[in-house]
Amino acid sequence: MEVSKKLEILKARLLELGSVAVAYSGGVDSNFLLKVAKDTLGDNVIAVTLHAMMHSDREIEEAKNYAKQFNVKHVVVDIDNFDVEEFINNNSERCYHCKKYVFSTVKEVASKYNIYHVVDGTNLDDLGDFRPGLKALNELNIISPLKECGLTKDEIRTLSKKMNLQTHNKPAFACLATRIPYGTKITKEVLRKIEKSEEYLVEIGFNQFRVRIHENIARIEVGKDEIHKFFSEDLLNKTNNKLKQIGFEYVTLDMAGYEMGSMNKGIQK
Known part of the structure; x- marks a missing residue:
């Protein structure tokens, strides 16, 4: 399928949802998703970022700056004491427990703004690595529209460049x-x-x-x-x-x- 067609499917999916809270890190995928959501849904979009001990201050500041450029409501939740025991102990399911906590918090924030759909930047390529966090997203009914539309990382970068997004060539970053x-x-x-x-x-x-x-x-x-x-x-x-x-x-x-x-x-x- 042509990448332009995938973009149209993405916009249609967002219109179907009506309003969304984007779990927002400021990375390539979530920045692209936030831009498309803002262009498609206008003010029916918020960005939610969690700032906990496993996040770089530099990445958080970049996320704030990007969201400001889009004129999107951006909620940053500071978690000084991220005391999820399963995360601290760091077994192979660490990411599952972290995502479960993080996205539960994002859902709570979204509900305060009367938004009942949380979307994230998972793309098709993310299915190829060991990612136990995806299980948490499924359990919490988090929607991954980039994955649903079959968009790959390279395609997201290509579309981001066409949209003049600063993140089109941003290096991959993880917690x-x-x-x-x-x-x-x-x-x-x-x-x-x-x-x-x-x-x-x-x-x-x-x-x-x-x-x-x-x-x-x-x-x-x-x-x-x-x-x-x-x-x-x-x-x-x-x-x-x-x-x-x-x-x-x-x-x-x-x-x-x-x-x-x-x-x-x-x-x-």
Whole structure:
């Protein structure tokens, strides 16, 4: 099916819903969905963002700025004490328990604004990785219109570019907890170390990256087209010293480069 046809189906689906609350991270998918929803439904749209310990402050600020450009009502819920035990203990179902809490909260916010349909940015490509959070979305009757319309990540980027959305080429980003191996307890201290390390990579010009942790080791993944930047003794020393200042004892570079979902290897889908 042509991508333009999929866009028309998406608009028709949103019109059918009438009013929606978009679970909004400011990433490629949710930003595209929010823009289309705003253009289609006007003021019958709100964006809801949760800011908890596993979210980067930079990502939250970007989400606020994007939503402001669309002139959309944007509700940001700050959760200082995200004490979902199953999330903290970090087993392979972590994402399920997190999504269950997060989207239950989004539904509560939506109902306060008399909106009874919550939509999210899950797309067709998201079905290919280990994503236990999708089960939570189904249980809560969250609607994923991009997936329903068969839109892929590349198609969403293409349409976003045509709409002049800043996020059309934004790198993939996931919650900071995805940098921590299953079975390792999640703490605010560890999450902040990851956040500071990744902020440093932004500052020195990297585009696609993750800082994965393995006890006291930081394993840096960057896009394969960017690994060559580390072929500099000065940058290696600078990065090593910076991450050790942040709190890691050892700093490593993954030779394979950035790989989405690399912490899910060995997990049964």
